[in-house]
Amino acid sequence: MTPVLDVRGASIPARLRSTALRLDAGELVAVIGPNGGGKTSLLRGCSGIDGSAESITVAGEDLRAASPARRSHLLGYLPASRDAVWPISVRDVVALGLAVPDARRVDALISSLELESLAGRAVDRLSTGERARVLLARVLAPNPMVLLLDEPLSNLDPYWVLRLLGLLRGIADGGVAVAVALHDIERMTAFDRALLVDGGEIRADLSPSAMLAGREFARAFRIERAAAGWRLSSPAGRRSSP
Amino acid sequence: MKGAGALVGLALAAIAAAHLFLPLGPVLALHRSDPATAELLLTQLRLPSTLLALGYGAVLGMSGAALQAVFANPLASPDITGGSSGAALGAVLAAYWFEVSGPIALAACGGAGALVALALLLTLAGRNAAGATLLLAGLAISLAAGAATSLVLALAPSPFAFYDSFEWLMGSLVDRSLPQAATALVPAAFCCLLLLARSRALDLMALGEDVLASLGYRPRRIAIEVVALSAIAVGACVSVCGAIGFVGLIAPYAGRLVTRGHPGRALLPSAAIGGALLLLADLAVRFGPAGRTIPVGVLTTVAGTPLFVWIVVRMRARVAA
C-alpha cells in the first residue's frame, strides 16, 4: 500500500540526520524520545519547515511544490508553542486554517472541541490548555491528509488528554495519517506504532508494547519497566554505546 | 465590511478636503477676484501638503502594521524601531555633508538610513525578542540616530543647518512642492502595494513562524521583505518631511481594533487611519497660535505617548496573567 506520507532524506544540520519516514493512511503514530533528542526536528524536517529533504510527497503529490492553500489540505503541522500575540477571536483563529471561508466547518470544529463558550473571546487571553485546543482546531480545519502534531497533549487536563486521543483515533480511522510527538510515554499504548527518536535519528520503529520492552527504549530513556511502574536502568543493564 | 470600508474612505476624503480647503476665507476671496490664481493656490501650495499628510500618514500606518506583524510585537513601529531616525540621519548626512542634491538620490539615502537602523535592530534584539527587548533596542537606536543627526547638522557647512534639526527630528509638511511630494509618495505607494500583497502571509504569521513555514511561506524572507519595503517607503517620506513619530504606533493599534486583532488584514485600515491622523494633526498645527510653528511631530508625540504607555501596561498585564 502506498504510504500517505513518504519522506526521503530529510535532514537538519546538527539536529536531524538524513531520515526517511513513511506513514500509512489510518495510522496513529507516537513519536517519543528524550528531550533534545530530535522529536521536534523530525516533525519539522518531515513537514518541510526546516532543513532539507530529497522528497516529501503526500499521496504522491510533491508537498513543497503545492500552493499554500493546497498544502494545508495535504499536511497539517502543529508546533509545540502555544504563544498568541494578537487578540484574535477563537472563531477567527480557527477560520485562519481555511483558505476559503467555511462557517459551517468552523462551527463543527468549535463544537467538537467544546470551544462554544470561548468562541468570541480573544485567544491571547485564554489559558494555555484552552489555547491548545483552539490551535488544534485550526490545524484540523482544512482536513489535511497528514497530521504532524508536536506535543498536543501537554498542558491539557486529563479529561482533554483522553478526549483528544479519542478524537485523533477517529480522525485516523477516517484515513488520515497522524503522527504525534509525545512527552508522556504512558500514553503510547493508545497508538498503533511508536518511533523512538534520539540523537537526531529514528532509533526504533515498533509497536508500542515492543517498544516499551525493547533495549533501545531503555538506553534512550535510561529507565526500564518494573513490576508496577518504572525504575532507573542500572549501569550494567544499559548496553554501552560504541 | 464593504460598507464600513466605504464609510472610512468617505471620512478620509472629508478630512483630506478639510485639510486642503481650510482656512477657507483666503481661497474664497481669491476665487471671486481671480479664479485662476485661486486654483494655483490650491494646487501648487496646498495640495502637496495635503497629499504628503495623507500619504506619509498612510505609509506610517501601513509599515507600522506590517512591522508589528513581522516582529509579533505591538510596539514595533517605524519610529520606535529606529527606522525613522535612521532615515533622517541618512538623508541629513547625504544632503548636508555629501551635498547630495537630487531629490531621488536623497530619498534613496533616507531609505538606506532606515534599512541600516532596522538591520541593526535585528542584530541587537533578534526578531523573536520579547517586547521589552525590542523596545529598548529600538529606542536606543532611535536616540543614537537622533543625536547623530543633530551632531551632523551642527557641524554642517551651513550655519543654518543646526536650526533645521527641529524639522528633521520632528517633521514638517509646510511649503512642500508637488515634485517633492512625488519624490516621497511614488516610491512609497509602490512599496505599500507590495506590502499589501503580503497581507495573507502576515495574517498567518499570527499563528507562528512554524505554521507559516508549514504552509509553504518563508518567514525569514517575508520578514526581510517587509523590513526593506517599510524602510524604503518611510525613508522616502522622511527625506522630504522629516521624521514624524507615533502615527506608526497608534494607527496599527486602531487598525487591529477594526480587524478584530488580525495583523495582516489591518494593513489597509491602518493606512487609512494613519493618513487621517496625520491630516488632523497638521490641521491642528495650522490653526495653532499665530506666528508660531509647532512641528507636526510634536503634536503626534504628545497625543501618542499616553497610548504608548497604555500598550506597555497591557503587555505587562498579559505577561503576568
Place this chain on the structure above:
Amino acid sequence: MPAFALLAASLPLRVASLNLCSDEYLLLLADPGRVVSVSYLSQDAQESPLWRAARRYQGNRGSIEDVLALRPDLVLTMGGSGRASASLSGRLHIRSLDLREPASLADVVTNLRTVAAALGAPGRADPWVARLRALKASAPSQAVDAAWVSGGGQSLGADSLGAQWLRLAGYRQRPLQGARLTLETMITNPPKALIRSNYRSGQMSSGQRWLDNPIIRRAPSRQVVTDGRAWTCMGPLTITEIERLRRRDR
C-alpha cells in the same frame, strides 16, 4: 574722541576687530600695516567679500583673549559683544571702540567717520561718504514694489536699514507680516521685483530648499540676485552692492 585722535595720529596704531561688522570698517579704512587681527568670519569667503584681504591677518574668535598676544592698541567691536569687551579692555589698558549697530544710512556714515577718526585718518571715510551721497542723490524717484528675500522666506522690515538701502537701488520693500515672505503671497500677490540673497546658496539648508520651490522659480516677479554677504551687516560694503544693482538695472 579728539584727544584720542591726537594720540592716534602720533603713534603707529595696532588695531584689531572682534566682529564681522566692525571688521568691514577696519579693512576698508585702515592701512594694512595697522591691522593685527580680524574675526575669523571675515576670512570665510561665504561670509565676506573682503575675505582675501582678511586672510592676511590673524583670525580671532571674537574675544579679547584671542588678540592679547598681538598687543593691539585699539579694539573695534559692534553690538552685543561690545560691553564685556569694553570693560575688559579698560582693565588691560587697551582702547576699545564699540560701534553702534546702524539703524539708518546716517548711522553708517557716523560709524565710517568714527572709525576713520580713531585711526587717525579722518579723510579715509570721505570717498565712501561721497559715494553714498551720490547714490542718494541719484536714487530713482519711482521705486518698484519689491521684496528682499533669503532662505525660508526671510525678508526685511519696511522701515529697516535694509529697506533704506534697497530704496537707493530703486526698490521699495513691501511691508510684510513678521518681515516674512510667504509662498501664498508669491501666488496671490507677488512683488514686481524679487531681490534674492544668494547667501550660502550652494549649501543645503531647509531655507534654501524653500527658495527652490517651483512657486518661487516660476513667479512672475523680476528676479534679481544680490550678494547676500553685504546684507549681513548692511555696512559700507552695501554701497558697492547697490551700485552694482543699479548698473545691472540700467
